Amino acid sequence: MDDLPRRSVVVEFCGARGGVAPLTWGQASIWRLTSWRGEGDPYFNMPWVLPVYGRRDLDAVLGVVRRLLERHETLRTNFRPGAGGMEQHVARSGRLVVGVVEGGDARPMTLARRVAVGLAGEVFDYAGELPVRCAVVMVGGRPRAVAFGLSHLAADGGALDLLAADWRDLLAGVAGPGPGWQPMDQARFEREGPGAERGERAFKHWRGVLEEAPRSMFDYPPAVGEVPRFVRVGMESVALGVAAQVLAVRWGVSSASVLTVASAVLLSVLTGHRRVVMQLIAANRHDARIGGLVGPAAQDGVFLLELPADGTLAETTRVGHRQALTAYRHALYEPLRLMAMREELGRERGGPIDLSAYFNDTRGGGDWPDLPAVEPPGDPAAIAALTARTTFSVVGSWEHVDATTAQFITGQARDACELHLLADTAYLPRSTVYALLRGMETLLVRAVAEDVPLDAVAGLCGITPAERPPAGNVPGPGHGSSSGREPLPSPATPA
Template sequence: MIEFSGAAVRHGPATWGQRAIWRITQWLPPGDPYFNLPWTLAVRGKPGMAEVEAGLRRLMERHESLRTTWHDGLTQRVAGEGKLAVDLVEAGGERPREVAARIAAGLAATGFDYAGELPLRCTIVTVNGMPRVLAFGFSHLAVDAGAMEMIAREWPLLQTGAPLPPAPQPLELAAYEQSPEGAATSGRALRHWRTCLDRAPRTLFGPGTSEQAAGNPCRFVKLGMDSPLSARAATTLAARHGVSTTSVLIAAYVTVLARLTGHRTIALQFIVGNRHAPATQGLVATLVQDGVFVVETAGDFAATARAAHAQALTAYRRAHYDPAAQQALIAEAGPAPTAYFNDTRTFPGWPNLPASPPPATITELGTWEHVDAQLFFAVDPATHTCRTSLLADTEHLPRARIEETLRGIESLLVTEETA
């Protein structure tokens, strides 16, 4: 049990990022873990248990989001003291990182009581009683990928007790968002949203096939693909066309969507980390919101990749806004795009690709009764392969077509690489 104390008790409005996550949790049944995040953190050096426990205590006291509860999605309350239950698990003959990954998945497999419990769970994996890896399950209301990267960077200093500069806090960001400057930021973002909504096709697919009846818990299917060949091709194409690997993957995605749907113009919602402002650099919180952009796919792949790159940069700059105002805009000028793209990598490439890439593998990752998207394409963290996933509404894209779409993206990338 990690006891933390000596920090301020505070409350105030939820941030826009927290409200955005809260809104999309509301279409899930109570206790659904869809927006939980499993994560592992290696313990470097040879610290004792006391040092690691002290590091966890400093972590809790330093970052208010980790001791926050949320109430009706509009208010956040920061505890000044409390206890974090931490289990100890001996790795035995297994690799501690693999044990921790399995435990983290279990910690994130149960929904959080947003108003009644801390937004994280933790287990310390040991080897011969010595701490080696931390396993976490986080609520997405508390952290995003950027926040977890920040924790990883700070951990060596937290563990040793070395001094750190003061950390920004979510309530400070919420105060900015409620200010005239925040209103101006939101206004610029929403003007961009309106421009994109005016250009976007009104629908992505035609009428559904009705193959999946309403209420079917398996209507939305998510498949994952590991493709080292896609990673190699995306790296080559990014250098060739002067864009990022993210932009190459967007271009491949929208090109395949254009073929699927018959639309030359593809509109995407684009998950944006909102960490470009200096004030957000050290903030452990969830800042992600939906950006939006529109790409024309009439040209060749190089033209599509460059267009995707330019549009993505604009979306990055115009994704910090009041979610209530955004929903009002969508009600007036929408609908919003129902296809999504999310690159969750915090490192831009794949440094550990094998010299001889093996064939792609497909894995089923889950099924759901309802998701607020028709398609959701994600790029997941991995350094040895391009790890992607596609979640789709099977009323419009049956399971076999989901796999065909993933493999079609790989095929397009490899073909363009050798062109």
């Protein structure tokens, strides 16, 4: 980005209100993760880009940036310690320095993505800097795209969707009244009345699950991991997407539940646990108020599934679908209180409770709208033939990832199921990572043709069970009080 001609302009804003409030539970969850990474680490920052619709001049685009800042308090919030802990400080007025990048004959969105990565590549000064950075990309003498670097404390995937819709409306001059629910309102809601009651129900649900769950899914001796230790491998499979959608309709569940339960079954085969516990990343936006909140709302839900010895994948998925819905309903809670409860239960049970298996469905619409048609529809042989198109790639590797031993993550592809597995190679060697991803495809493609017995999954998918001590639950990864969320995807796709 430094080799591009650029200048800066100042956008001044004045919103309807400012103020100080405690962190929302969503903000507190992100703050804990951000603090765990340490100062100077931009891991949870989000690069994001938006197109400039129509033939707008620079002043018009900067005017929309100003209105976004004025309408959404989260974009003008600092985070500072107070007497009762971290607080959100909403500035009523202020200024944002916006870069103007001259792109020559570059592709606007491609260049904007490059600029956005640069904006998100440096840590934010949470106490003194707005949680958003911005640059307008000029091509052909007019603005064509806008690049953002956002702190995860300002937004999650669902919030990006809302901002994208607001951006489009503001550019068209048809925006309605400003949002009626802001993070300061959410903080109050969580501490009194229905919000506090909902948090109490979530707390009781978590306690009940953690009293029954294995102390660790990965209670077997670790090997020597790779350097860097954590690897993320991606698979793009048309066959998996088509199979998941066929099975979701057939079994009366969602495609997310099909993938979640299949993940749990494969982890059960690998680890030897018939009782599987995973965390699910919940958007927390089914409540009408929170649904319109521009700010982080996503938190972890806890999912517990008992796999019957003589069960089948179909019946297990129907049960798992109900369990997943229960987990998502109980994913709004005070995170520090939950951490304390986990530590207390760990002491009672003889060691930390490790919850380092995850499923994170980051798709916005819940399906893949551009999957190819299969003729005849749902034909097992035609779906199996699609496995020839499947591709794999290494997405990245890191030395430290907070508490993730195995995290299945859906990607943003619309014409195939993009599925990633982020793994600790000390517990899941790279060969096992590939086997689990391919096993997911093999299992669901076969399930289109026949109802697969659970005791046949290991042989069908080529999964070799890990060797673990016969005494049972000795926690392996040892991240009992952590939460292992990856950065939410960009552009505007909810988690």
